[in-house]
Amino acid sequence: MPESVCIGSSIRAMPPAIIPAMRAAAFAAVPLGFVLGTAWQLQQSVLWGRSSYLLLFGAAGAALFIALRSQRALRQRGFAVLLAACIGLGFAAVGLRAEAQMQAQLDPILEGVDLQMVGLIAAMPQRSEAGQRFLFVPESVRRDGVLVQVPKRLLLNWYQDNNLFGAPASRALVDPPNPPPPTLHAGERWALTVRLKAPHGNVNPHGFDSELWFWQQGVQATGSVRTRAPDMPARRLESTWQHPVEQARQRVRDAILAAVPDRQAAGMLAALVVGDQAAIERADWDVFRATGVAHLMSISGLHITMFAWLAVAVVGWSWRRSARACGWLPAPTAALVGGIVLAAGYALFSGWGVPAQRTILMLAMVSLLRAAGRRWPWPQVWLSAGAVVLLVDPWALMQAGFWLSFAAVSILFATDIGANNEDVASVPTRFFSKSWGALRRMTASQALITLALAPMTLLLFNQLSLVGLPANLLAIPWITLVVTPLALAGVVLAPLWGIAAFAVQLLSGLLDWLAALPFATLTLASADGWTSAAGLVGGLLMVLRLPWSLRLLGLPLLLPWLLWQQPRPAVGQFELLAADIGQGNAVLVRTSAHGLLFDAGPRYSSDSDAGSRVLAPLMQATGERLDLLIVSHSDTDHSGGAAALLRRQPSMALLSSIAPDHPLRGLGVNGRCEAGRRWDWDGVQFELLHPRAEDYAATWKPNAMSCVLRVSNGQQTALLTGDIERAQEARLVDDSQSAPQLAADWLLLPHHGSKTSSSAAFLDAVRPRFAVVQAGYRNRYGHPAAPVLKRLGERDIEVIDSTHCGAALWRSASPHRMDCERMANPRYWRHRAPALAP
Numbered sequence: 001m002p003e004s005v006c007i008g009s010s011i012r013a014m015p016p017a018i019i020p021a022m023r024a025a026a027f028a029a030v031p032l033g034f035v036l037g038t039a040w041q042l043q044q045s046v047l048w049g050r051s052s053y054l055l056l057f058g059a060a061g062a063a064l065f066i067a068l069r070s071q072r073a074l075r076q077r078g079f080a081v082l083l084a085a086c087i088g089l090g091f092a093a094v095g096l097r098a099e100a101q102m103q104a105q106l107d108p109i110l111e112g113v114d115l116q117m118v119g120l121i122a123a124m125p126q127r128s129e130a131g132q133r134f135l136f137v138p139e140s141v142r143r144d145g146v147l148v149q150v151p152k153r154l155l156l157n158w159y160q161d162n163n164l165f166g167a168p169a170s171r172a173l174v175d176p177p178n179p180p181p182p183t184l185h186a187g188e189r190w191a192l193t194v195r196l197k198a199p200h201g202n203v204n205p206h207g208f209d210s211e212l213w214f215w216q217q218g219v220q221a222t223g224s225v226r227t228r229a230p231d232m233p234a235r236r237l238e239s240t241w242q243h244p245v246e247q248a249r250q251r252v253r254d255a256i257l258a259a260v261p262d263r264q265a266a267g268m269l270a271a272l273v274v275g276d277q278a279a280i281e282r283a284d285w286d287v288f289r290a291t292g293v294a295h296l297m298s299i300s301g302l303h304i305t306m307f308a309w310l311a312v313a314v315v316g317w318s319w320r321r322s323a324r325a326c327g328w329l330p331a332p333t334a335a336l337v338g339g340i341v342l343a344a345g346y347a348l349f350s351g352w353g354v355p356a357q358r359t360i361l362m363l364a365m366v367s368l369l370r371a372a373g374r375r376w377p378w379p380q381v382w383l384s385a386g387a388v389v390l391l392v393d394p395w396a397l398m399q400a401g402f403w404l405s406f407a408a409v410s411i412l413f414a415t416d417i418g419a420n421n422e423d424v425a426s427v428p429t430r431f432f433s434k435s436w437g438a439l440r441r442m443t444a445s446q447a448l449i450t451l452a453l454a455p456m457t458l459l460l461f462n463q464l465s466l467v468g469l470p471a472n473l474l475a476i477p478w479i480t481l482v483v484t485p486l487a488l489a490g491v492v493l494a495p496l497w498g499i500a501a502f503a504v505q506l507l508s509g510l511l512d513w514l515a516a517l518p519f520a521t522l523t524l525a526s527a528d529g530w531t532s533a534a535g536l537v538g539g540l541l542m543v544l545r546l547p548w549s550l551r552l553l554g555l556p557l558l559l560p561w562l563l564w565q566q567p568r569p570a571v572g573q574f575e576l577l578a579a580d581i582g583q584g585n586a587v588l589v590r591t592s593a594h595g596l597l598f599d600a601g602p603r604y605s606s607d608s609d610a611g612s613r614v615l616a617p618l619m620q621a622t623g624e625r626l627d628l629l630i631v632s633h634s635d636t637d638h639s640g641g642a643a644a645l646l647r648r649q650p651s652m653a654l655l656s657s658i659a660p661d662h663p664l665r666g667l668g669v670n671g672r673c674e675a676g677r678r679w680d681w682d683g684v685q686f687e688l689l690h691p692r693a694e695d696y697a698a699t700w701k702p703n704a705m706s707c708v709l710r711v712s713n714g715q716q717t718a719l720l721t722g723d724i725e726r727a728q729e730a731r732l733v734d735d736s737q738s739a740p741q742l743a744a745d746w747l748l749l750p751h752h753g754s755k756t757s758s759s760a761a762f763l764d765a766v767r768p769r770f771a772v773v774q775a776g777y778r779n780r781y782g783h784p785a786a787p788v789l790k791r792l793g794e795r796d797i798e799v800i801d802s803t804h805c806g807a808a809l810w811r812s813a814s815p816h817r818m819d820c821e822r823m824a825n826p827r828y829w830r831h832r833a834p835a836l837a838p
Contacts, residue, residue, distance in 0.1 A: 031387035037090020060088030203806030275351030292468025312339030455539025525623030535561025603640025611641025632722030753784025
């Protein structure tokens, strides 16, 4: 371990005069160096080889050893030498772990082929209307009877049927629907036929990095169960004793869902008891985020800390009742050890999530220092705890939760426990001894944390709940002292779950009312790095306990951040952002004062779609208020996210070719796509080329009715085509009015590059510089098709596909340049898909 190397036994060989300074430098340099080394390594776009990391680790260790043996070096440059050595050790240690994990990746030759597996379900499966999702640990894997190697942790889906959400409504599937999947249980051994692929997520500006999440979880392949495989049909082999904690968690979750008829309350109780956050519906999560209480609906640091404090108080009280026990081990030490052990057990039973891990490690680190009789300054304790967390999970440094957790802890340390140098064992006794004092303490702490974390919350999420303080003041004691104890006690006495559900319903009504207030949330566009950093500093200055003369200095730093607006194209120019939304279309068109979205991406499940998961956060981060949404046609990979966007921005107009009875027609101001319709925004001309007005009387399938939009400023042109096919392309080419207008610099390739579209005549008429393909990685339709890629290559048209590019940004002011989000900020954990091959 880097820490053990940094705090070597050679300290004992130092003269007495050197030891105090040496220890002070070591205990400051060790955690700081490791944190800085970890942060440095996480910036790598490509990993080094193992030998390079080993060489750096050896060199840094040798430098540290020499420095510790040299009294003169310690006197003159002790802190700098130790810091540099520990930076190198931290960098190399994380690099070695990453390199080992990289070597265990799925072999690309095994993607998309049938693999026969025997293995164990290693965690509680997650259920949805689409099927079940579960962690699978393969014990043996064969391809055509030959043993092959796959990663040790697979995330598999067993779908309800073949017609998954996001599939085009016009596509008639040949296979009949799958039979309902059986109920899966942790610890079961199954024989399955599976198709795997590398974890590949969407990469968008300011978006969630799902590939980092997969990497952090150690999941290096995802896949789906093939229920109709003739060689090896799925079958349960046996139930085993393995993964007993996960089995117990699943039994408790299923018991909660069966005992509580209210789905909303049951989901919250399951999340609080066993950490099953998937049991909470997306609409409820939206309310929790709007009211700032989302952290309470998972096993967060607050839950673990409160449980640990209560456990310390109970263990300490019980221990003091026995003179023999106190003689063997002092009661404060026994209370600390018992509290941490019991809290770790609760964290383990609740799923051992990352926030729970961080909290247990921090509590253990602080308790260890306190039990050793040390009175370290709180910044040193805080930094040491952070280093221990990163030692276990270095990639946590890239998560917003890590920064919020440690910022909150630093505030509490600086203003409360750490500042007063209290014994941790005495905190629970004092905290719970007087109800009024406990309430006052909780109120003051929550108010302080809410205000102090406001700048960081805005920086990380571009949103702040303005009702968060009153919501948390009510929700924290209610959830922590009423709902959670009742929910946990229900494991022993099931009727208590009904009382806990009633308590949840009371709180939900209040939260719904607060979330509906017009001023419930404040949203800001994501500012650039320097403006954000200045605003963060300014916000902290204004909320810290400083003289008002110093607090007011934060105002000029804060205002540019609060008033920040995303740069927009100049008058007469426009830009297009093809979002990375998987299998579907969604293109944002921006002028100097207007915004248009062409298609809204797919629907992923009944409560999840591209509108809520990708496009709404993107609009929020860029500060974009859409004037118009064009839904090219009714297929769910184009219209799936429209309803979510229209509900968030009800003033937005809607143009589409969808039928009059389609559910979207009841949202927003509606109009039809009709060829010849034109408008001008800020010197940029918009024109619809398809369909014609008379086409609505025909019985064409949805693809044939796709809206086609032309955007031009007279010099550069973009053509957005939906899912038109060869017949519609031919009509556009033959139309005497539209044919001259087809030439474009930027083309949204029709039908995601399907072989039914992108005919030679159409490509010759458009002659684009870039052809953009929005399609999912290894999608089941084979988009973009090889013949289409060949035709594009023959015409020297550059193909920009979302699989390799992520979100693609093109500006009319720089028509020869395409900015790809995957290339703008590369990281080694990002999946690198094989090149497209015509």
